[in-house]
Amino acid sequence: MERNEIPQNLKWNVADIFASDEDWEKEYKAVEAAYSDYDFTPYKGKLGDKKVLLQCFELSDTISRKIEKVYIYAHLRHDEDLRIGKYTSAYAMVGGLISKIFAQLSFVEPELTALSDETLQGFINDPDFAPYEYRLRKIMAGKAHVLSEAEEKLLTLGGDVMRGFQGVFTMLANANLNLPKAMLGGEEVQMSHGLYGVALHTGNAEERKEWFKKYYSAYINLIDSITQTYYNNVKKDVFYKTVRKYDSCMARAMDGEDVDIAVYNNLIEAVHAALPIMHEYISIRKEVTGLEEQHMYDIYVPLVEDADIKMPFDEAYELVIEGLAPLGEDYQNLLRKGRNEGWIDVCENEGKRSGAYSSGVFDTHPYVLLNYQQTTNDIFTVAHEMGHALHTYKSNATQPYAKADYTIFLAEIASTVNEVLLLKHLYKKTDDKNLKKYLLNYYMDMIRATMFRQTQFAEFEQIAHAKAEAGEPLTKENLNAVYYQLNKDYYGDGIIHDEEIAYEWARIPHFYTSFYVYKYATGIISAISIVKRILAEGESAVNEYFAFLSSGGCTDPVSILKKAGVDLTTKAPFEAAMQEFKDTLEEFKSLL
Numbered sequence: 001m002e003r004n005e006i007p008q009n010l011k012w013n014v015a016d017i018f019a020s021d022e023d024w025e026k027e028y029k030a031v032e033a034a035y036s037d038y039d040f041t042p043y044k045g046k047l048g049d050k051k052v053l054l055q056c057f058e059l060s061d062t063i064s065r066k067i068e069k070v071y072i073y074a075h076l077r078h079d080e081d082l083r084i085g086k087y088t089s090a091y092a093m094v095g096g097l098i099s100k101i102f103a104q105l106s107f108v109e110p111e112l113t114a115l116s117d118e119t120l121q122g123f124i125n126d127p128d129f130a131p132y133e134y135r136l137r138k139i140m141a142g143k144a145h146v147l148s149e150a151e152e153k154l155l156t157l158g159g160d161v162m163r164g165f166q167g168v169f170t171m172l173a174n175a176n177l178n179l180p181k182a183m184l185g186g187e188e189v190q191m192s193h194g195l196y197g198v199a200l201h202t203g204n205a206e207e208r209k210e211w212f213k214k215y216y217s218a219y220i221n222l223i224d225s226i227t228q229t230y231y232n233n234v235k236k237d238v239f240y241k242t243v244r245k246y247d248s249c250m251a252r253a254m255d256g257e258d259v260d261i262a263v264y265n266n267l268i269e270a271v272h273a274a275l276p277i278m279h280e281y282i283s284i285r286k287e288v289t290g291l292e293e294q295h296m297y298d299i300y301v302p303l304v305e306d307a308d309i310k311m312p313f314d315e316a317y318e319l320v321i322e323g324l325a326p327l328g329e330d331y332q333n334l335l336r337k338g339r340n341e342g343w344i345d346v347c348e349n350e351g352k353r354s355g356a357y358s359s360g361v362f363d364t365h366p367y368v369l370l371n372y373q374q375t376t377n378d379i380f381t382v383a384h385e386m387g388h389a390l391h392t393y394k395s396n397a398t399q400p401y402a403k404a405d406y407t408i409f410l411a412e413i414a415s416t417v418n419e420v421l422l423l424k425h426l427y428k429k430t431d432d433k434n435l436k437k438y439l440l441n442y443y444m445d446m447i448r449a450t451m452f453r454q455t456q457f458a459e460f461e462q463i464a465h466a467k468a469e470a471g472e473p474l475t476k477e478n479l480n481a482v483y484y485q486l487n488k489d490y491y492g493d494g495i496i497h498d499e500e501i502a503y504e505w506a507r508i509p510h511f512y513t514s515f516y517v518y519k520y521a522t523g524i525i526s527a528i529s530i531v532k533r534i535l536a537e538g539e540s541a542v543n544e545y546f547a548f549l550s551s552g553g554c555t556d557p558v559s560i561l562k563k564a565g566v567d568l569t570t571k572a573p574f575e576a577a578m579q580e581f582k583d584t585l586e587e588f589k590s591l592l
Helices: 021-037 050-080 085-103 108-114 117-125 127-141 149-157 164-175 193-202 205-221 223-243 249-256 261-273 275-289 313-323 329-340 376-398 408-429 433-469 476-494 499-507 518-537 539-549 557-562 572-590
Strands: 181-184 187-190 357-359 367-369
Touching: 021 050, 021 085, 050 085, 050 108, 050 127, 050 357, 050 367, 085 149, 108 127, 108 149, 117 127, 149 223, 164 223, 181 193, 181 205, 193 205, 205 223, 205 499, 223 249, 223 433, 223 476, 223 499, 249 261, 249 433, 261 275, 261 433, 261 518, 261 572, 275 433, 275 476, 275 572, 313 329, 313 376, 313 408, 329 376, 357 376, 367 376, 376 408, 376 433, 376 539, 408 433, 408 518, 408 539, 408 557, 433 476, 433 518, 433 572, 476 499, 518 539, 518 572
Parallel strands: none
Antiparallel strands: 181 187, 357 367
16 A cells, blocks of 8 residues: 555644645754854863853753754654655755764763762752753763763764664665565465564464565575674674773663663573473463464464454554553543544555654654554554653653653553553453453463563574674674574474574564663563552552653663662562463463
8 A cells, every 4th residue: 555545544743843844854954054053162171160061951952852853754754655765865864964963062971071070969969950960970970981072073973874774774674675475365465564463363374384484585585684784783882882991782781771781681581580481381372273383483373263353443542542541531531632633653555664663752742653454463552652652742741851751771661561451451351261361362472572582682682792792703694593592492392493583683673773672571571560550559559650651761760660669670570570471371271
């Protein structure tokens, strides 16, 4: 389907940012022209003066807000159809302009780092610096990793180039993948990223195998280019780790969000301890489906027939609103606002970016990209992405600009809370044994995909980066070998590990935002604990959860999460999540 065939009410309203492409271009040119006027020279060498530092911060905020609006418009238009050259160009132009503008601010952190701890602490304690106190605390704590002004400027100027690997992968995996046609439902159809998931969920055995083989063949045809792109992305991380004087790429990534590296290691340790439960689940899948051989392309087959929830988008959205009733009427009204006011781009179209996301900046409402298909998974995706959107909405409404942006570490929690609440609502409201089994199966698959699979991805990233840090080149052979062994470790002996699965790493876009995926796993672990509290304690727990949603990035993310009653410095949330998976499996077995 081409984009112009989609009804307007199913497309996001970018006119809320700029009324037209011409208005965007006018603003872009104005920001570009003003570039030379953003003169920070009067501030250099004077940041120890309170008045000067406040003025510098405020000017930086003003510039950031202008460029963010220009950026978000180009970003959204680009993702509507990757084939349209003018939006690809606009997106790239904004990235380049951002690098140039913020290169001028490269003196700030080195200069602040050179100030005494006493001076910095004085600013931190000063109420006039309230919007910036956490930023200043992080600067004081990270003194060892800040370079000279000239070095910082060079790194900033190179930022656009260093971020380019993700763009290369996006083009390879969307515009250049050249997916063929395949059979689905007895008809030959054009393969797409969105329909791939549908085929593995709903296709018969022959169709699942065909889609799996052809889908991976498309990636295998590009594997040399993808390998080089990923290797260069990892080398970029090694470069930054080295110049910033970190012990590892992972340490740098974790420090960037002010999260203890122990959280990452504890996650992998906890999941490894729970792998026997995962293996049991995989074996039960084989038993229930009655398959002689269970392959990787069978892992998405529902264990319960004729229970998949299929409905048009509008009905699915109403179901999501109903399922999130424990969060209160105000939250439900915000969901309605998002649907009615053009926040959401619903349908898949030719050239559109695959997957789903929520995006937005301080001076716009959030935007949500979907590629909605009538499956249970896509209904939960609606709940998931609107969780992101309302987290952004509440943080922007509550925090000053400088503290509104929450870290990625926190980003997957609100989205997963919505999914778990929706599932528990659906389970509670039905007396249909078949549907109950289906929902339990869906929940186990959610935990498998979000906690176990994302931890598998996280472990792959950890190993790949460690190899590169040790000077070992990353090749398709050693990356495939690492991934294939991890797949065997995580899924056990109850499934055939098809040779194509060794290439799964090559199709994961999140690997180009390194050490991101583990946050999906900590997200569901945190969400499980939050939902338990909300359903058990009601309004008091909801209020604490809303305090979390409204906190943006006001302090370190582990402390913000504690507002919702979850402490990831302890083992309790990890153990609770593993127990939830075990209990769900036992309940499912009792219904067989």
